[in-house]
Amino acid sequence: xxxxxxxxxxxxxxxxxxxxxxxxxxxxxxxxxxxxxxxxxxxxxxxxxxxxxxxxxxxxxxxxxxxxxxxxxxxxxxxxxxxxxxxxxxxxxxxxxxxxxxxxxxxxxxxxxxxxxxxxxxxxxxxxxxxxxxxxxxxxxxxxxxxxxxxxxxxxxxxxxxxxxxxxxxxxxxxxxxxxxxxxxxxxxxxxxxxxxxxxxxxxxxxxxxxxxxxxxxxxxxxxxxxxxxxxxxxxxxxxxxxxxxxxxxxxxxxxxxxxxxxxxxxxxxxxxxxxxxxxxxxxxxxxxxxxxxxxxxxxxxxxxxxxxxxxxxxxxxxxxxxxxxxxxxxxxxxxxxxxxxxxxxxxxxxxxxxxxxxxxxxxxxxxxxxxxxxxxxxxxxxxx
Amino acid sequence: xxxxxxxxxxxxxxxxxxxxxxxxxxxxxxxxxxxxxxxxxxxxxxxxxxxxxxxxxxxxxxxxxxxxxxxxxxxxxxxxxxxxxxxxxxxxxxxxxxxxxxxxxxxxxxxxxxxxxxxxxxxxxxxxxxxxxxxxxxxxxxxxxxxxxxxxxxxxxxxxxxxxxxxxxxxxxxxxxxxxxxxxxxxxxxxxxxxxxxxxxxxxxxxxxxxxxxxxxxxxxxxxxxxxxxxxxxxxxxxxxxxxxxxxxxxxxxxxxxxxxxxxxxxxxxxxxxxxxxxxxxxxxxxxxxxxxxxxxxxxxxxxxxxxxxxxxxxxxxxxxxxxxxxxxxxxxxxxxxxxxxxxxxxxxxxxxxxxxxxxxx
Numbered sequence: 001x002x003x004x005x006x007x008x009x010x011x012x013x014x015x016x017x018x019x020x021x022x023x024x025x026x027x028x029x030x031x032x033x034x035x036x037x038x039x040x041x042x043x044x045x046x047x048x049x050x051x052x053x054x055x056x057x058x059x060x061x062x063x064x065x066x067x068x069x070x071x072x073x074x075x076x077x078x079x080x081x082x083x084x085x086x087x088x089x090x091x092x093x094x095x096x097x098x099x100x101x102x103x104x105x106x107x108x109x110x111x112x113x114x115x116x117x118x119x120x121x122x123x124x125x126x127x128x129x130x131x132x133x134x135x136x137x138x139x140x141x142x143x144x145x146x147x148x149x150x151x152x153x154x155x156x157x158x159x160x161x162x163x164x165x166x167x168x169x170x171x172x173x174x175x176x177x178x179x180x181x182x183x184x185x186x187x188x189x190x191x192x193x194x195x196x197x198x199x200x201x202x203x204x205x206x207x208x209x210x211x212x213x214x215x216x217x218x219x220x221x222x223x224x225x226x227x228x229x230x231x232x233x234x235x236x237x238x239x240x241x242x243x244x245x246x247x248x249x250x251x252x253x254x255x256x257x258x259x260x261x262x263x264x265x266x267x268x269x270x271x272x273x274x275x276x277x278x279x280x281x282x283x284x285x286x287x288x289x290x291x292x293x294x295x296x297x298x299x300x301x302x303x304x305x306x307x308x309x310x311x312x313x314x315x316x317x318x319x320x321x322x323x324x325x326x327x328x329x330x331x332x333x334x335x336x337x338x339x340x341x342x343x344x345x346x347x348x349x350x351x352x353x354x355x356x357x358x359x360x361x362x363x364x365x366x367x368x369x370x371x372x373x374x375x376x377x378x379x380x381x382x383x384x385x
Numbered sequence: 386x387x388x389x390x391x392x393x394x395x396x397x398x399x400x401x402x403x404x405x406x407x408x409x410x411x412x413x414x415x416x417x418x419x420x421x422x423x424x425x426x427x428x429x430x431x432x433x434x435x436x437x438x439x440x441x442x443x444x445x446x447x448x449x450x451x452x453x454x455x456x457x458x459x460x461x462x463x464x465x466x467x468x469x470x471x472x473x474x475x476x477x478x479x480x481x482x483x484x485x486x487x488x489x490x491x492x493x494x495x496x497x498x499x500x501x502x503x504x505x506x507x508x509x510x511x512x513x514x515x516x517x518x519x520x521x522x523x524x525x526x527x528x529x530x531x532x533x534x535x536x537x538x539x540x541x542x543x544x545x546x547x548x549x550x551x552x553x554x555x556x557x558x559x560x561x562x563x564x565x566x567x568x569x570x571x572x573x574x575x576x577x578x579x580x581x582x583x584x585x586x587x588x589x590x591x592x593x594x595x596x597x598x599x600x601x602x603x604x605x606x607x608x609x610x611x612x613x614x615x616x617x618x619x620x621x622x623x624x625x626x627x628x629x630x631x632x633x634x635x636x637x638x639x640x641x642x643x644x645x646x647x648x649x650x651x652x653x654x655x656x657x658x659x660x661x662x663x664x665x666x667x668x669x670x671x672x673x674x675x676x677x678x679x680x681x682x683x684x685x686x687x688x689x690x691x692x693x694x695x696x697x698x699x700x701x702x703x704x705x706x707x708x709x710x711x712x713x714x715x716x717x718x719x720x721x722x723x724x725x726x727x728x729x730x731x732x733x734x735x736x737x738x739x740x741x742x743x744x745x746x747x
Binding site: 126 | 445
């Protein structure tokens with residue numbers, strides 16, 4: 001077969017599958033949590049967070065174009081029923097670092113899966129000189145800020161883009177805002193949005209980090225009506241088992257939800273995936289928390305515009321892929337709006353019964369796009385709905 | 386009650402001093418808080434120095450300010466981890482180990498700046514006709530700005546001056562995409578409305594209806610990074626144009642070659658406007674000796690790319706090398722439309738990373 005015909009055939013297969021994914025390299029599972037060197041944590045910004053093995057906290061530094069792994073040394077198993085409930089966590093962080101509360105911008109929140117202590121990435125200030133902060137809220141609700149002068153840490157650079165023209169201030173205007181990370185089988189999967197080109201990549205970085213190992217990139221496509229393919233950035237994602245197989249469930253910035261099989265992610269492979277729902281326009285998904293309750297599977301999804309929804313995720317394998325022209329919309333996989341969770345900015349998994357909810361008053365923008373919340377920002381551990 | 390400004394040199398002014406030890410004063414000097422008039426032991430008490438002296442930067446039940454302690458010349462000194470900030474009232478509290486009423490003193494941070502200096506310098510696309518499937522808008526400010534305000538400060542109005550809101554909102558909500566200097570903000574028009582085949586595209590249509598008139602409005606209330614509003618707001622009239630569905634095709638670009646010995650530019654004319662930031666970095670000139678250093682300028686409402694070399698052109702064969710990621714206004718990039726119609730145009734996908742256009746300098 002002629003090469004061009006081969007490519008076209010492959011593309012048609014992928015188009016029929018609804019989603020094509022090329023995966024160039026993936027490392028073998030690496031031994032986890034070798035001790036990291038003690039030293040200054042070189043964070044210039046602190047964005048998306050993810051926990052790895054044994055209390056390793058991954059921090060996305062979009063301004064510094066790197067991911068930093070911090071060994072929190074916080075791997076003591078929590079007591080049963082451990083929970084965090086703090087009103088005005090923004091004001092408490094502000095008091096620790098000496099700024100008005102409105103100068104604290106909270107970027108992400110995650111729960112240490114072992115200790116159940118809560119970690120928050122934030123910035124002290126709203127401009128380019130804002131300092132990166134990692135705050136910790138323990139299960140006695142005590143708020144502290146990690147000293148970034150001395151922690152066990154390691155970093156991996158994400159710089160691989162062609163250098164753009166310098167701006168008047170000497171900076172490079174191109175930046176990848178990292179929107180979501182997950183540690184899966186020895187690899188840190190990283191999703192991001194570029195502030196320039198549209199087709200951002202999903203990256204897979206082996207952990208422990210290796211020098212000059214920036215990880216593999218995946219080109220993600222999704223389709224609608226099985227006809228129009230778009231190369232679009234993933235906004236948030238979670239590992240998820242469907243029919244006994246490991247998948248990545250990924251929510252895109254124009255709100256389709258797709259499933260991508262993890263075990264087919266092999267060098268050079270083109271992997272079939274499927275769009276299973278579309279939450280609609282004028283919205284960005286923020287966080288997803290999968291869980292099981294009363295024998296049923298659900299995925300709690302926080303959104304910028306649509307509030308919190310509870311996707312009914314039983315037998316996701318039974319939902320059709322987009323193999324032929326058909327509409328995929330909110331009817332793909334059914335969901336309910338969770339009305340009692342209002343003004344939710346972030347969700348973080350706690351345990352099989354509870355979820356951590358970060359809430360705040362809507363910002364000053366219109367209802368569909370209020371912008372960042374105004375304080376007080378509250379943390380509450382609530383029962384999964 | 387009078388607060389003490391920290392803006393000047395060390396200032397000492399007592400406030401609410403109820404202590405029995407009248408000779409103890411709390412001072413702010415050299416960026417640190419100091420207990421004067423109390424002979425500090427060389428070692429901290431069993432509960433730590435914070436049980437003796439703490440500084441608070443907020444009201445109510447808040448933890449004390451982060452910092453470190455030192456005994457300097459017999460005086461206990463607290464060095465805050467972070468610099469003193471404008472708009473904060475600091476409260477230093479000293480509890481003498483011997484007992485007695487605490488000594489407290491309030492200090493005000495430096496005054497907030499008030500002079501307005503920031504403005505919107507440019508918005509791209511710079512033309513006034515944007516395709517109905519326009520994907521991204523780039524706003525350039527003269528000064529570093531505060532993040533978190535785009536949602537409330539940027540508006541798109543219809544021809545009647547009414548803001549497009551709710552289901553008709555054009556911009557995608559979510560985090561703001563700034564450059565590292567916070568002088569350029571990237572806004573994304575809702576791709577759910579741009580992408581054909583999605584429910585929202587079919588139900589509501591594309592963000593900017595063809596033929597309709599819009600006004601992009603940016604409020605002057607937007608704070609710069611210092612927390613001060615802009616000098617003035619910004620308005621730009623826009624008309625919705627036809628959807629741009631055809632990927633940029635370098636074969637349709639017109640290249641004007643320079644003359645040898647001159648410092649005149651090599652010029653590419655595009656049939657349709659292109660993405661401004663990507664034009665800055667996704668086309669380069671390769672010559673007999675490799676990549677040619679020089680300066681890029683973009684003109685004619687992003688329909689023209691000009692490149693002037695650092696040194697006068699030498700005669701020879703050159704290549705214009707374009708990254709296939711180069712996008713037009715609607716996010717179509719070379720060889721790849723934003724939403725590829727796999728039924729009709731599957732053969733159009735190009736897998737190469739770059740395309741080259743030769744030109745000759747004589």
